[in-house]
Amino acid sequence: MTRAIGVDVGGTRTKIGLVGSDGSLGIPYSLPTPGDPHDLCALIARETASVRTQAGLDGEVPVGIAVPGILDEDREVVELAVNLGWKDLELGAMLREEVGAPLALGHDVRAGGLAEAAWGAGRLFTQSTTTPSLPPVADLLFVPIGTGIAAAVVHDGAVFGDRFTGEIGQVLVEEPYTGQRMRLEEVASASAIGRRYAALVDAGEDPLVLTDGGRPAARAVVDRARDGDPQAETILFSALDTLGQALATIISSVGTRPVVIGGGLAEGGSIVLETLRSSIAARLGVVPAPPVLPSSLGMWAGCQGAGLLGMIRARRTEPVG
Numbered sequence: 114m115t116r117a118i119g120v121d122v123g124g125t126r127t128k129i130g131l132v133g134s135d136g137s138l139g140i141p142y143s144l145p146t147p148g149d150p151h152d153l154c155a156l157i158a159r160e161t162a163s164v165r166t167q168a169g170l171d172g173e174v175p176v177g178i179a180v181p182g183i184l185d186e187d188r189e190v191v192e193l194a195v196n197l198g199w200k201d202l203e204l205g206a207m208l209r210e211e212v213g214a215p216l217a218l219g220h221d222v223r224a225g226g227l228a229e230a231a232w233g234a235g236r237l238f239t240q241s242t243t244t245p246s247l248p249p250v251a252d253l254l255f256v257p258i259g260t261g262i263a264a265a266v267v268h269d270g271a272v273f274g275d276r277f278t279g280e281i282g283q284v285l286v287e288e289p290y291t292g293q294r295m296r297l298e299e300v301a302s303a304s305a306i307g308r309r310y311a312a313l314v315d316a317g318e319d320p321l322v323l324t325d326g327g328r329p330a331a332r333a334v335v336d337r338a339r340d341g342d343p344q345a346e347t348i349l350f351s352a353l354d355t356l357g358q359a360l361a362t363i364i365s366s367v368g369t370r371p372v373v374i375g376g377g378l379a380e381g382g383s384i385v386l387e388t389l390r391s392s393i394a395a396r397l398g399v400v401p402a403p404p405v406l407p408s409s410l411g412m413w414a415g416c417q418g419a420g421l422l423g424m425i426r427a428r429r430t431e432p433v434g
Contacts, residue, residue, distance in 0.1 A: 114133050114134050114135065115133070115134040115424050116131055116132065116133050116134070116168075116170070116174060116420075116424075117131075117132050117174060117175045117176065117177050117420040117421075117422075117423030117424045117427065118130070118131055118132070118161045118164050118165065118174060118175070118176045118177070118214075118420065118423065119131075119132045119138075119176075119177050119179070119415075119416040119417055119418070119419035119420030119421075119422075119423065120157055120160075120161065120176065120177065120178045120179065120416065120419055121179045121221055121224075121225075121413075121415035121416040121418075121419050122146060122153065122157075122178065122179065122180045122181070122197075122221065123146055123181070123221070123259070123260065123415070124146065124181065124196035124197060124259070124260035124261065125145070125146060125260060126143040126144065126145055126146055127143060127144055127145075127146045127153070127156065127157075128141065128142075128143040128412070128413060128415065128416040129141070129142060129143065129144070129160050129161070129164060129416065130142070130164075130413065130416045130417070130420070131164055131168055131170075131420070132177075132416070132417050132419075132420025132421065132423070132424075134248070134424060135232070136228065136231065136232030136233075136248075136410075136417060138413055138416070138417055138420075139168065140164050140167055140168065141413060141416065144156065144160070146197070148198075150197075150199065150202055150204065150207060151207065154204075154207045154208050154210070154211045154212075155211055157176075157178065157208065157211065157212060158208075158211035158212045158213070161176050161212060161214065162213075165214075172213060172214055173214065173215065174214060175214060175215040175216065175217065175423035175424060175427030176212055176214050176215070176216050176217070176423050176427065177216075177217045177219065177224070177418075177419035177420050177421065177422035177423025177424070177427060178208060178216065178217070178218050178219070178419055178422075178423075179219050179220065179221040179224040179225070179415050179416070179418055179419035179422065180194065180197075180204065180218070180219075180220070180221055181194050181196060181197065181220075181221050181222070181261065181263070182194025182195065182196075182197065182199060182220075183276055183277060183280060184218070184219070184220045184276055185276055186218065186219055186220065186276065187432060188205070188432055189203070189204060189205020189206065189218045189431070189432055190202065190203050190204065190205070191204050192276070195261070195283075196260050196261050204218060205218045205431065205432065206431055209429075209431055214427075214429075215423075215427035215428055215429050216423075216427055216428070216429070217422040217423050217425075217426045217427040217428070218422075219418075219419065219422040220265075220276070221257075221263075221415045221418075221419075222255065222257055222263040222264065222265045222279055222415070223265045223272045223279070223418075224415055224418030224419050224421065224422050225255060225257060225265070225375060225410075225414035225415040225417075225418045226253070226255035226265030226266075226267050226272055226373075226414075226418070227247070227250060227265075227267060227272060227418050227421055227422075228410055228414050228415075228417040228418035228420075228421055229253065229255050229267075229373050229375070229408055229409065229410055229414050229418075230250035230251045230252075230253050230255070230267040231247070231248045231249065231250045231421070232248070232409075232410065232417065233373070233408060233409035233410040233414060234251075234253065234371065234373045234406055234407075234408060234409045235250055235251030235253055235267075236251070236409070237251075237371075237406075238251040238252070238253065238371060239251060239252075241269075241270060242270040243269055243270035243271070244270050244271060246424075246425040246426075247270060247271070247421075247425060248421075249270075250267055250270055250271075251267070251371070252267055252268050252269070252370045252371075253267050253370050253371045253372070253373050254266055254267075254360070254363060254364070254367070254370055254371070254372045254373065254403070255267065255373045255375060255408075255414075256281075256360065256372060256373065256374055256375065257374075257375030257376040257408070257414070257415070258301070258302055258303050258356075258374060258375065258376040258377070258378045258379070259302065259303050259304070259375075259376035259377060260302060260303070260304050261282045261298045261302050261304075262281060262282035262297055262298040262301060262302050262356070263279050263280055263281060263282055264279040264281050264360075264363060265279050266278070266279070266363070266367050266370075268367065268370075273367070281297055281359050281360075281363070282296060282297050282298030282302065283296055283297070283298070284296065284297045284359060285297075286300060286355055286358070286359070288300055289351035289352075289354070289355060290351070297355065297356065297359055300351075300352055300355050300356075301352040301353065301355050301356040303330075303331035303332075303376055303377045303378050304331070305352065306331040306334050306348055306349060306352050306378075307329030307330050307331045307333070307334055308329055309348050309352075310329060310334045310337075310344065310345055310348045310349075311329040313344045313347075313348070314344065330377070331377055331378055332377055332378075332380065332381065334348060334349055335349060335378070335381040335382075335384060335385060338350070338384060339382075339384050349384075349385075349388075350388060353385065353388045353389045353392055354388075354392045356389065356392070357389055357391075357392025357393045357395075357396065358392070358396060360372060360389075360393050361392075361393045361396035361397055364393065364397065364400065364403060365397060365400050369400060369401045369402070369403045370403055371403055371404050371405075371406060372389075372390075372393070372403050372404070372405045372406070373406060373407070373408050374386065374389070374405065374406070374407055374408060375407075375408040375410075375411070375412075375414055376408075376412070377412075379407035379408050379411070380407065380411075386405050386406065386407065387405075389405050390402060390403075390404075390405040393405070
């Protein structure tokens with residue numbers, strides 16, 4: 114079985130695991146993401162070497178690395194990653210100086226969407242492939258909701274679009290109650306939901322569950338909304354309604370296809386999924402509303418997708434141009 118080491122660089126934590134060609138995931142673990150990109154490259158080199166040693170693999174086992182932001186995959190340059198503070202970062206070249214193995218650098222959401230379409234929720238739908246190097250995949254819209262928000266449209270055996278496609282978290286929307294214009298992910302990301310709720314309550318009298326990054330956890334807000342907390346309902350439902358507007362626009366453009374929600378909010382159950390589906394359906398008119406379901410791969414979709422990238426296009430040399 115073909116294998117690769119997958120690395121999913123997140124705004125808070127970096128996930129690492131050994132990915133098989135059947136989607137299997139071995140030795141999965143995560144570490145805090147270093148703030149400095151040089152430290153991140155050193156961490157990736159050290160940890161991928163550790164996984165290779167633990168699994169008894171040689172130095173030719175490829176490494177796939179998935180990162181957030183606007184990524185020029187041809188040049189391996191991160192043009193902008195807001196959550197990590199990167200701009201025009203030649204990450205591919207930096208990684209190749211540290212990682213002594215064939216390497217592929219890709220976008221976290223596009224990689225996660227491919228993995229979900231091949232090995233996750235995509236298995237519930239018709240799968241096909243037009244690319245021999247890829248496993249069969251289903252058409253779907255993958256939307257992970259975490260520190261930020263992005264989307265990947267998987268269509269006809271591949272991810273649709275260029276490096277700017279899917280950056281829906283950067284779209285300006287109106288904040289539901291103030292009317293202030295801000296980025297979608299400042300309203301509807303998991304981190305924004307936790308932060309906006311925390312601003313309404315007295316932190317001393319009403320402490321919230323925190324994420325590893327020390328931020329209020331969206332999952333706590335979901336649980337409180339489920340219990341009927343009116344302030345939690347206000348924040349959660351307004352966030353999902355705003356997100357539904359953006360997703361309805363995508364669906365009306367690319368056609369009805371399953372919407373797969375990733376990130377921590379995917380674990381929120383029907384209060385999240387049905388609310389979001391209703392928001393989408395209310396805006397589609399004659400266009401059929403899609404099913405909205407949670408990611409099957411969960412928080413590891415990006416890591417497994419990174420491994421898939423490593424299997425299909427890792428190389429030792431830097432890209433030309």
